[in-house]
Amino acid sequence: MEPGLQQAPQLHTEIISWFTANARDLPWRRPGCSPWGVFVSEIMLQQTPVVRVLPVWEQWMKRWPEPSALAAEPSGEAVRAWGRLGYPRRALRLHAAAAAMTDRFNGSVPATREELLTLPGVGTYTAAAVASFAFGRRETVVDTNIRRVHARALSGKALPAPALNAAEMRLAVELLPDDDAASVAWNASVMELGALVCTARSPKCAVCPVRQRCAWVAAGEPAPDYVPKGQAWAGTDRQVRGALMAVLRQAREPVPRNLLLGPADLTTAAAATDNNTATSSAEADAGTDAAALAKLHALQAPAEQLERALAGLLADKLAEENDAGLQLPV
Template identity: 55%
Template sequence: MSAPVITSTLHRRIGDWFDVHGRALPWRDPECGPWGILVSEVMLQQTPVVRVLPVWTAWMERWPTPRDLASESPAEVIRAWGRLGYPRRALRLQAAAARIAGAHGNEVPDTAAELLALPGVGTYTAAAVASFAFGRPEVVVDTNIRRAHARMVSGRALPEKSLTAAEMALARDLMPEDPLEACRWNASVMELGALVCTARAPRCGQCPVAEVCAWREAGMPAPHYTPTGQAWAGTDRQVRGAIMALLRDSGQVALREITERTTAAGALGAHRPDPAQFERCVAGLVADGLASRDDEGPEPLLSLPG
């Protein structure tokens, strides 16, 4: 088949598959507004859907508009973020909500350029919200889409380690010309990558385009590099996460108590942070605006921001 025919086949088959097998996620509901979609896209960064669902639901019930979130205390926003990870996202989302409430009349802006100007909103999030919330035919490229493109069209097991200009060019070339079909394509190929064309165990028997997949036609060659997972045990991220868990539960804790509890048996698995790592993590949380340190009293205290 020629390239245009293959591309048309991909559009049709993956779109039809999505209509039947796409998950009924609340941010895909027609009743979900742009604010709910923006919140979902920020929460879903490096975080699986199953963890996001309950937090997103509670978040939208509590703060159904940007102005509602903007008027909340940062401490409550961090608490509500819970264990989604990368809690700076919560504060950035609140900053974006304040900008939306003040500069955009409490309405999420509808173009990728305006979205990109919001605090904490990057290229992917701006394109995704513009496409999924407003029907703009922006080129949306996440890890799932990149992997699906690499296999279906480029014949590789995995995309490059980081997004390349060639991958963006391919994504642009694969976009349908019709704006509605382009937005449907973004959602459907992303879902295919999440549910079928997965990184570790692709379900080729369930794939609607397996017979035209370049990777399968090439004999399913191994990845051209060995993927490595992100380290967790013993890292500053693990220690920061343990400290933030204590602050979410207590609001304010003496540094001495935090040290004792984070170094207690089982708190961090086998890891025992040394004083230098502990101080580095505390300083980082303060610098990121996720915690406040008070050294004026009898002993130093750490608390959630006011």
């Protein structure tokens, strides 16, 4: 047994009580939120902070309040509405999942973890989280925030292992309350504690409800066993892909390949950024947003990087190409 597991009942009581008093008022947590709203939030929140997700989630739910509404539109519209949330393949997965729900589950989000796992793009975390938070089922939910709380409070480590391992899953299973409602509250509470208090870089131990029980604090707050590596952005293919996607999201018609890959007219583009009416004739003919094109050209990405990024978008089905140029999927 993991040291500290004997304190599980006290941890349950103290962390759930903290959550009841301190949880953020998020729309997907409210009693009236549909399972579809919970499902959409779980996909959007992957690797993306709440503050960025909130406005996009609200717009999404107004436009597509149920899976069949999204499934009825082209997948490119999902990508367009995804905006700047990042990792836009998630938009395609959401669209594919909505289509599967419409075709196989009468337009509803399936209620069990096993059924959820049959949906495109749904992995073990998402299936467990939706089953728990949308349907009140007893499922072991383990995300980065939960893993960090478990690592510190029970294992005395500053950070969890770089990747989820079997020992961590066993600990999470052993910690889960037996009662369905309590298990749902526990999942949400530990996740929130990790997001707001037991953070990776600057934990707020002074206000933690279980500071007196925390194995990491008791051990003198030892340093991590490894140094997490942040993801580079500037100059990467991801940055170029993002800039290309911004152009395609704003375009009303296919964008000619040479407009994306050709030599950047930085003078024209810069002027267009300051004055939306100052577009070149080529840009106007293509229905292309000049400011988005200006940002792409301002990167001054090498031709081979632009080609590589475009090829990746086409391979990932985030874009398609015809004789007129490139566009979002239709």
